[in-house]
Amino acid sequence: xxxQTLSALAPVPAGIETEHLSRMVFDKALVSDISVQLRxxxxxxxxxxxxxxKSSFLRLLNRLDEPTGGTVRLNGQDYRELPAQELRRRIGxxxxxxxxxxxxxxxxxxxxxxxxxxxxxxxxxAALLERVGLAGYGERDVSNLSGGEAQRVSLARTxxxxxxALLLDEPTSALDEASSRAIEELLLGIVRERQTICAIVTHNxxxxxxxxxxxxxxxxxxLISVGPAKxxxxxxxxx
Amino acid sequence: MFTELLNxxxxxIGRGAAQAIGAIVLCLAVVGLCRRFGVHxxxxxxxxxxxxxxxxxxxxxVLAALLHGSLLIGAxxxxxxxFAAAVTASRRARGVRDSLLLSFYAxxxxxxxxxxxxxxxxTLTTDLSVLVxxxxxxxxxxxxxxxxxxxxxRADVTAxxxxxxxxxxxxxxxxxxAAPYFQSAVYASLLPRLDMLKSLGLVWIPGVMxxxxxxxxxxxxxxxxxxxIVAMILAASAVTGLVATLLMRTRAxxxxxxxxxxxxIEKRNGRLKP
Numbered sequence: 243x244x245x246q247t248l249s250a251l252a253p254v255p256a257g258i259e260t261e262h263l264s265r266m267v268f269d270k271a272l273v274s275d276i277s278v279q280l281r282x283x284x285x286x287x288x289x290x291x292x293x294x295x296k297s298s299f300l301r302l303l304n305r306l307d308e309p310t311g312g313t314v315r316l317n318g319q320d321y322r323e324l325p326a327q328e329l330r331r332r333i334g335x336x337x338x339x340x341x342x343x344x345x346x347x348x349x350x351x352x353x354x355x356x357x358x359x360x361x362x363x364x365x366x367x368a369a370l371l372e373r374v375g376l377a378g379y380g381e382r383d384v385s386n387l388s389g390g391e392a393q394r395v396s397l398a399r400t401x402x403x404x405x406x407a408l409l410l411d412e413p414t415s416a417l418d419e420a421s422s423r424a425i426e427e428l429l430l431g432i433v434r435e436r437q438t439i440c441a442i443v444t445h446n447x448x449x450x451x452x453x454x455x456x457x458x459x460x461x462x463x464x465l466i467s468v469g470p471a472k473x474x475x476x477x478x479x480x481x
Numbered sequence: 482m483f484t485e486l487l488n489x490x491x492x493x494i495g496r497g498a499a500q501a502i503g504a505i506v507l508c509l510a511v512v513g514l515c516r517r518f519g520v521h522x523x524x525x526x527x528x529x530x531x532x533x534x535x536x537x538x539x540x541x542x543v544l545a546a547l548l549h550g551s552l553l554i555g556a557x558x559x560x561x562x563x564f565a566a567a568v569t570a571s572r573r574a575r576g577v578r579d580s581l582l583l584s585f586y587a588x589x590x591x592x593x594x595x596x597x598x599x600x601x602x603x604t605l606t607t608d609l610s611v612l613v614x615x616x617x618x619x620x621x622x623x624x625x626x627x628x629x630x631x632x633x634x635r636a637d638v639t640a641x642x643x644x645x646x647x648x649x650x651x652x653x654x655x656x657x658x659a660a661p662y663f664q665s666a667v668y669a670s671l672l673p674r675l676d677m678l679k680s681l682g683l684v685w686i687p688g689v690m691x692x693x694x695x696x697x698x699x700x701x702x703x704x705x706x707x708x709x710i711v712a713m714i715l716a717a718s719a720v721t722g723l724v725a726t727l728l729m730r731t732r733a734x735x736x737x738x739x740x741x742x743x744x745x746i747e748k749r750n751g752r753l754k755p
Contacts, residue, residue: 306646308739326738331652341647354651403652 256317257281257439258333258407263302264311272298274463275312280407283437285430287444287454287471289478295463296443300409303441304333316406327357334405338412340392342384347376347395350384354403362402374398374428390421397428407439408432414449426453447475505530547609555609559596559616563589566624573628574635574729577742583728584627591623591721592616595713604709615689615710619717626670626718627725634666634729638742645740655734663726670722674715681711 258280265273273295280286280303288296301307303314305326314321321329331354342350348367355362362370371377374394379387384395393413400408410429414422430453433440444450450457450471458468459478467474512526547554567585574580596616599605605615638645641662648658656663681687682704690707694700733742 304650305737306650306739308735308737322737326649327652327654330650335650337643337647337650339643341643343644343648353648353653357652357654357657399651 258303259315260303260312261315262312263299263309263314265298265302265307266310271463273302276460276465278458278465278468280439280441282439283434284455285433285440285442285453287442287450287457288460289444289447289450289457289475290460292445294460296460297411298463299460300335300411300441300443303409304330304335306335331358331403332405333407333409334400334403335409336396336400336411336413338415340396342392342395345384346380347371347382347384348380350395351399351402353399370398370402373401373432375424390417390424393417393425394428401432405438410440410442412443412445415445422449429453447479451475501534550609552607555607555612558613559620562617562620563592566620570624570627570631573632577631577635577729578732583725583732584631587627587721587725587728588620588623590724591626591717591719592620594720595619595717599713618710619714622674622714623717623721626674626721629673630666630670630722630725631729633669634662634726635742637662637665638733638740639744642740642743649738649740655730655738659730659733663730666726667722670725671715671719674718678711678715681708687711
């Protein structure tokens with residue numbers, strides 16, 4: 243068999259794979275030549291000092307920013323072959339702030355499916371809200387929610403799109419310890435039961451220790467190390 | 482044409498010169514008064530008076546020559562005005578790709594459609610002494626609408642980057658993600674013109690009507706015609722505001738639906754990085 247036939251028969255790697263992913267802005271490398279794999283059912287913590295390029299890396303994964311070099315493969319397919327809207331439905335993102343749209347919890351959670359002309363049934367909506375610990379919150383105005391509740395709505399809104407991957411950009415940085423722990427537990431449960439691909443940016447190495455299966459360290463846009471969370475984070479602490 | 486111009490000069494020059502001398506004497510008296518109080522503006526005042534008089538005589542001669550020209554000359558004057566308006570409006574859109582073209586298209590669309598409509602329906606005659614002043618009013622208001630909509634859209638988008646990118650991250654197309662800011666920009670560009678229409682006759686009596694009444698037109702017809710002009714200004718502003726904001730929205734997102742108007746992303750040389 244020739245090389246081409248062999249490669250066609252090879253199993254398509256499940257998950258997200260970055261290939262020499264880079265982004266330059268004003269001749270400054272925000273992300274430089276990063277190649278990593280994100281696997282279904284495990285949480286990858288993206289750790290590094292402020293301004294290291296953690297959020298920039300995450301934004302490249304669902305193409306909110308355009309790579310200036312390299313690419314991302316979703317289940318083996320170059321993500322630039324997918325329409326941006328479909329890609330972002332499949333790779334969901336939760337921002338540092340909830341950025342809830344004015345209205346009720348239901349209008350927020352229904353937003354994603356509406357973009358594809360779909361409507362969540364009341365059962366689906368109730369199940370989703372229950373899953374994030376907000377049963378009975380559907381008709382609440384989002385302006386009356388606490389920070390922790392707002393972040394749960396944000397997570398439910400992303401999950402309503404049934405994504406295969408979840409990207410979280412410091413989702414608990416503005417929350418108190420109790421709310422932060424509750425979100426962590428919720429996240430762990432969802433990733434395990436749905437076998438979701440998950441990357442979480444955090445500056446908190448203790449949090450990364452608690453929830454991550456693997457960790458990657460970024461400094462000045464470059465990948466310093468990647469591997470099992472305990473090993474990588476312990477080595478990072480020592481430095 | 483020049484014979485007529487010279488006749489007009491002969492008829493009006495005496496009266497105009499007398500009025501100008503009167504104005505200059507009054508200015509010099511004020512300069513003298515200032516001097517008594519130790520404010521010395523004699524030299525600057527003399528230069529300003531001389532320059533102002535010379536410039537206005539020159540503009541008068543040019544206008545007198547142009548206003549007897551054909552519709553083509555009128556179209557050229559309005560096109561030049563539109564370009565000048567686009568240059569002014571584009572200053573509010575610094576950092577936006579092709580801001581001058583954006584402003585020119587928007588103002589030309591708004592003012593062009595309305596002026597063409599008025600000419601077609603006979604609301605506006607091809608007489609340049611009417612076409613140019615009325616056209617300039619429409620273009621000037623379209624220019625303000627363009628600048629206001631562009632500035633508002635840019636300010637709203639940069640202030641709500643998180644909401645817009647959240648929408649995009651949930652699979653929304655740019656027109657949906659930026660819809661609230663699109664609407665507020667168009668509305669902001671219309672608001673002054675809506676207020677203008679509301680206060681018409683109550684707070685202000687515009688120049689066109691005053692001029693028509695002074696030159697002997699029926700005051701009721703002059704009032705109605707003034708309403709038509711202000712309504713057309715509103716229409717031109719609406720088209721301009723819509724086109725400017727649509728073009729601005731197109732430039733605010735890349736082909737992969739990425740927001741390009743973000744603090745820190747705008748290039749220092751005045752263009753956006755895609």
